[in-house]
Amino acid sequence: QSALTQPPSVSGAPGQRVTISCTGRGTNIGAGYGVHWYQLLPGTAPKLVLYGNTNRPSGVPERFSGSKSGTSASLAISGLQAEDEGVYSCQSYDSTLSAYVFGAGTTVSVL
Amino acid sequence: EMQLVESGGGLVQPGGSLRLSCRASGFSISADWMSWVRQAPGKGLEWVANIKKDGTEPYYVESVRGRFTISRDNSRNLLFLQMNSLRAEDTAVYHCAREHDFEAAFGYFDPWGRGTEVTVSS
Numbered sequence: 001q002s003a004l005t006q007p008p009s010v011s012g013a014p015g016q017r018v019t020i021s022c023t024g025r026g027t028n029i030g031a032g033y034g035v036h037w038y039q040l041l042p043g044t045a046p047k048l049v050l051y052g053n054t055n056r057p058s059g060v061p062e063r064f065s066g067s068k069s070g071t072s073a074s075l076a077i078s079g080l081q082a083e084d085e086g087v088y089s090c091q092s093y094d095s096t097l098s099a100y101v102f103g104a105g106t107t108v109s110v111l
Numbered sequence: 112e113m114q115l116v117e118s119g120g121g122l123v124q125p126g127g128s129l130r131l132s133c134r135a136s137g138f139s140i141s142a143d144w145m146s147w148v149r150q151a152p153g154k155g156l157e158w159v160a161n162i163k164k165d166g167t168e169p170y171y172v173e174s175v176r177g178r179f180t181i182s183r184d185n186s187r188n189l190l191f192l193q194m195n196s197l198r199a200e201d202t203a204v205y206h207c208a209r210e211h212d213f214e215a216a217f218g219y220f221d222p223w224g225r226g227t228e229v230t231v232s233s
Contacts, residue, residue, distance in 0.1 A: 002155050036219035038156075045115070046156070046206065048221040052213050057221065089156055093217035099172050100146070100217065104155035 003028060003101035004090050011109040017078045020106045022090035023071065028101055030071035033093040037066065037075045040087040040105065049088070050075060082110050113137040113222050115207050120227030127197050131227055133190040133207030141185035144210040146220060147192050149203035149229075157203075160192065161210060175201075197231045204228050 005023040012018040022035060029035055037050040049060050053068040063078045073092075077084055090103040119131040131147070146161040160171045160181040169181045180193040190207050205227055208220035 033217060034213040034219070036213075038220075038223075040150075040156075043225065045223040045225045046208075046220075047223075048219060051211070051219045051221070091156070091219065097173075098170070100148075100158035100161075102156040102158070 002104040003094055004103035006103035006106045009107040011111055012080045013111045014080055016080050018080055020075045020088055022073045022103050025071055027096040028092045028094040031095055035068055035073035036091045038089050080110055085110050115222055115224035117207055117224045117227035120229045122230045123197055124233050125231055128195045131192040131205055133224060135188045140188050145190045146208050146210055147205055148208055149205045151203040199231050202231050
């Protein structure tokens, strides 16, 4: 069971906005540790798409945005495109486990 | 271009050992903490271990403590993971990744390697 909880899947039509939630607890997200997001595609290296709750790495489109409040965070993709399909995983740090923790991943499908 | 390439995975019997390697190019690993992260079939990512810039202070997830050893050779830009007493539940793709601080504390991983597959089965 993952320390961070994500919905198994979300979907949307091209051009729509989808949001992925990431729920933790007071020992990880709620303790103030940053939330970071990765895109996972089969056979490729995981790709960082958002770091520090709201920051986009160079090269990541502006349609990717993030937020954090309390013990939860979210990743939003606006203007959904076919190339955005994949699994998205959130990550933080947990002070009780003394370990980096991940969500189980959310599959994004473009209808 | 910064790149990480893992090697050393394979099929091993329960109780056996494997040594994974991770070669960095395009940057020097000596400036950063480095980690191993794994993904078991059908499961999410799981952080396994990390090691301080100078090779001291290794840390492990509880499930591998005492069985796995992380090490590094900064002069050759290499990261290693020695895995002993392997179990079926260690079956996964193992990725190496560079760590970045966030607000002077525990941060995020970038870049990652594509991973090397480890299968523990009789």
